[in-house]
Amino acid sequence: MTSIATQLDTVVARIRSSCHxxxxxxxxxxxLAVSKRFKADAVQQAFAHGQRAFGENYVxxxxxxxxxxxxxxxxxxFIGPIQSNKTKDIAANFAWVHTVEREKIARRLNDQRPADMPPLNVLLQVNVSNDPAKSGILVxxxxxxxxxxxxxxxLRLRGLMTIPAVDLSxxxxxxxxxTMRMAFERLQQGFDSCDTLSMGMSGDLELAIANGSTMVRIGTAIFGQRTN
Known part of the structure; x- marks a missing residue:
């Protein structure tokens, strides 16, 4: 079985090649290594090979x-859907949230962020494809x-995140x-804190990087197929 370290090296090489x-x-x-549905020891293996940032979908x-x-x-x-009754746990435990799409959720995260923690880094989730099956605001x-x-x-506004519709050409x-790159560039003109465009996953990271992504969210290509 291919090790997490080997697969991580392959992903890093893909990112570097795409950047070049x-x-x-x-x-x-x-x-961002997406570790949902994998146990803590998988995260430890990736950490031992130099990975530091990890994404979780379930609170x-x-x-x-x-x-x-x-x-x-x-x-x-935190990169999953946000329910109102989960904002306290998110605010108290995570450094970043990628999936803010409502003012109510933003205010709850702000109010529930512990005073001894730095501001919570926030990305706005954008439904760039106008896909009814996807979460997020319109551009x-x-x-x-x-x-x-x-x-x-x-809270600290850092930028935008998107998950395009499936089965696109x-x-x-x-x-x-x-479209996301242009929206991100416009946002940067109004907010100095914005430096992050989170888009691209295991199957399309090259295309995302070619179009300006500054953060790719990779799960399967690092940890393998999930069993549940």
Whole structure:
């Protein structure tokens, strides 16, 4: 069985190659290892090979891993849907949230962020494909939600995240990624704190990087297929 370390090396090489082809610096794209449905020992293996940032989709599972691995200097990102009754646990345990799409959720995260923790880094989730099966705001709704987040003292607006519709052609996917890049560039003009465009996963990271992604979310290509 291929080791997590070997697969991690392969992903890092893909990122570097993509950056080279796009005339971008390799350190301009951050790798987020998506560890949902994998146990803490898988995270430890990736950590031992140099990975520091990990993404979780489910609050209870993520918090359990955060507590189990509290002795390691890990950066935890919440990348799943946010329910109102879960905001307290998210605010108290994670460094980043990628999936803010409502002002109510932003305010709850702000109010529930512990005073002894730094501001919670926030990405706005954008439904760039206008896909009814996907969460997120529309591109034209970005400014209003960004302003709300920027006004919260315990939040720090960092940028945008998207998950395009499935089964898009490469041309359609590139168009959606380019739409996100333009939206991100506009957002940066109004908010100095914005430096992150989170898009691209195991199957499309090259295309995402070519279209300006600064953070790719990779699970399967690092940890393998999930069993549940």
């Amino acid at each position: 082809q796009s005339n971008r610096k390799p350190d301009g794209v951050k790798l 209870q599972e993520g918090v359990e891993k955060i507590q189990q691995l509290a002795h390691l200097p890990l950066e935890w990102h 034209e709704q970005i400014d209003a939600l960004a302003q709300c987040v920027a006004e919260q003292p315990n 490469p041309e359609q996917l590139a168009q959606d990624f380019n």
